[in-house]
Amino acid sequence: MAVALTLNCAPMDGRYPNPASGAILPRAARPGAAPEKANSERNSKDMTExxxxxxxxxxxxxxxxxxxxxxxxxxxxxxxxxxxxxxxxxxxxxxxxxxxxxxxxxxxxxxxxxxxxxxxxxxxxxxxxxxxxxxxxxxRPELDPNDPALIPAAEPMADDQLEANDQAARVRECLETLPKEQRIAVQLSFVEGLSHQEIADRLDLPLGTVKSRLRLSFSKLRPMLRTES
Amino acid sequence: MIAHHPGDDLLLSYAAGSLGESWSLAIAAHLALCPVCRDAVAAAEHIGGVLLDETPAETMTAGSLEDLLTRLDEAPVETFEPVAPETAVLPEPLRGYIGGDLDNIPWKSSGGGTYQHLLSTNDLAQARLLLIPEGRPVPEHGHGGRELTLVLSGSFHDQTGSFGRGDMEDADEDLIHTPIAGRGEDCICLAVTDAPLKFTGFVPRIVQRFIKI
The missing domain is CATH 1.10.1740.10 (RNA polymerase sigma factor, region 2, helix turn helix motif)
Incomplete structure (x- = not known):
């Protein structure tokens, strides 16, 4: 299974052994964090911020x-x-x-x-x-939002469109409710910039397991973009 | 409507910034043509934003804010001048790599009536544009690794389905296929491979040594 071995880029230069590479856990999962009931309070504070x-x-x-x-x-x-x-x-x-x-x-x-x-x-x-x-x-190849070749999204109904802030808040909530092993995979990908193969090596797991954890977590996160109906 | 999308793992890696240039190019070009995947990448970028917010703060070097404040006045505000043409077939960021649209691609024959143009990217994978004349097959081949094929113009079909503009075939080393260009229009694709294609016939293997697919 060599599929993704070379998919991600070569290791970046400037690697620095990081003494503080403890995983960043969402607040709710940290020891001594406020219990779940404080969620709504905290989220409203987050929204103000x-x-x-x-x-x-x-x-x-x-x-x-x-x-x-x-x-x-x-x-x-x-x-x-x-x-x-x-x-x-x-x-x-x-x-x-x-x-x-x-x-x-x-x-x-x-x-x-x-x-x-x-x-x-x-x-x-x-x-x-x-x-x-x-x-x-x-x-870093990026699309150009003003590109004439860009195919626009179907015009959403005004009511259907979630404000970006609400989307971010939902993603935050969702990340906090992910099972620990899925959350760690997401963090290693985003916060530590590891390729899927590197995550598999770090956690001593088969590549397929890492991929399925990421896929699972993403499948939970994706609907957060839509309004509940 | 676009029916074939890249795997979520690619969209996640693209959003996280851990995907190499060639793959990112294919993803970005697909995103231009696919609002559904644009939403997915926006969702994935929110993950990055949330994790950034939750990262414990480090101490900045003393005086760095003051230094930066003195630099602000010299920093030109980035102005936004759209230089895009009124219409385009190839989406950005692809046009930037070619320096133009379809008419500006310096095609080279790759045998069997097909043409290719290798794109200059700085990762280990290879991105290329392929032109397959209408109704013609690409020789049957497997892959040493993953292959992404984004249709930019025309269409093709193979054992796994039919692919039109904006569709992306995400194939792994297990797929051995013979893509055939649809009738009526030449098929132009962006293909990214992380290992040389493995042609299964004898003659194509000889050809491959010369054309370096």
């Missing part, structure tokens, strides 16, 4: 508000750095990539559309692409 990030991005786009930028930096830069460290980047480069990501956020803030993405999702994508540019000497 999320809306606040959107508002900060709006201010940056409209008035080049440096105060808003500083607030956004305080929240995201240390987390981008943390993500980069977990992806095997050395501390100096992780710091640089966090700064570069935030600089990009400043420059692209007018392209942020809160109807299409949550702030954290949008910033994640920028950080991901900068990291690829830095380490792989590969391009």
């Amino acid at each position: 999320v809306n606040q990030f959107n508002a900060l991005l709006g201010k940056i786009a409209e008035t080049q508000d440096k105060r808003a930028f500083a607030d956004l930096f305080e929240h995201f830069a240390p987390r981008i750095k943390s993500l980069m460290l977990r992806l095997g980047t050395d501390p100096h480069t992780a710091d640089e990539l966090a700064q570069e990501t935030m600089l990009s956020v400043w420059r692209k803030s007018h392209l942020f559309d809160p109807a299409k993405a949550a702030a954290s999702t949008w910033i994640f994508a920028i950080a991901r692409n900068l990291r690829i540019d830095r380490f792989r000497r590969e391009k």
